[in-house]
Amino acid sequence: MDKLKSISQLDFFSELKEKEIEELSTISNLITYPKNSILYYEDEIKENILFLVDGLIKIYKYDKFENEIFLYHIYKNSMISELTSVNNSSIYCFSNAEFVEDSIVLSINFEKFKEMFLSRNILSIKLIETLLEKTHQLQCIVNRELVFxxxxxxxxxxxxxxxxxxxxxxxxxxxxxxxxxxxxxxxxxxxxxxxxxxxxxxxxxxxxxxxxxxxxxxxxx
Missing domain, CATH: 1.10.10.10 (Winged helix-like DNA-binding domain superfamily/Winged helix DNA-binding domain)
Structure with missing residues (x-):
């Protein structure tokens, strides 16, 4: 799949101009993953912000008895990474991520992304909205596991x-x-x-x- 086309198809980047999409592509990689492969494990540190272009991801953790605890699915056209700070370029992985289907991921250098876009107030509001959606998702998980x-x-x-x-x-x-x-x-x-x-x-x-x-x-x- 073409990298420029993949970026332009993601809702997160829908407001970018053609030149900005080209700039973003210079700090990005498009990676294909087979079904059942692992994107990352809990406690890993990543330097790139990740988006699911196509496919399906399962997010889960293990309890103290090594039982798998399902958390949620990530669908195509979504941000994968869970950010806790935009000041720190290292992205901490709070859970495990496994591909349920053959998938395509857009991987973007987070430090350069901040420098080229967020520092110019480009996509800042979009990032805030996405992080708020993830916070709501976490609230739903808490309800499901502890209240419902x-x-x-x-x-x-x-x-x-x-x-x-x-x-x-x-x-x-x-x-x-x-x-x-x-x-x-x-x-x-x-x-x-x-x-x-x-x-x-x-x-x-x-x-x-x-x-x-x-x-x-x-x-x-």
């Missing part, structure tokens, strides 16, 4: 990520939400009975989005 019961967890995922829910096997969904497969089955039957969803050929269809939202709305939100 099983019903709220399932309703929340169906409401926010129906395509992924239907793409995965039920056992994989159970693993992601840290509930038993039997519990997932009971919750789906419950949501079907109250008219929130229907299930046709193993695929979930949302019938009443407001009803579904009320299942988790107000629970830790």
């Amino acid at each position: 019961d099983s019903t709220a967890k399932v309703a929340f995922m169906i409401y926010n990520d129906l395509a992924m829910f239907n793409k995965l096997k039920r056992q994989e969904v159970s693993f992601m939400l840290h509930i038993q497969p039997e519990t997932l089955s009971r919750v789906l039957k419950k949501l079907t009975r109250n008219g929130s969803i229907a299930i046709e050929k193993s695929e979930v269809i949302v019938l009443n989005k407001e009803q579904l939202e009320s299942t988790f709305r107000g629970v830790g939100i």
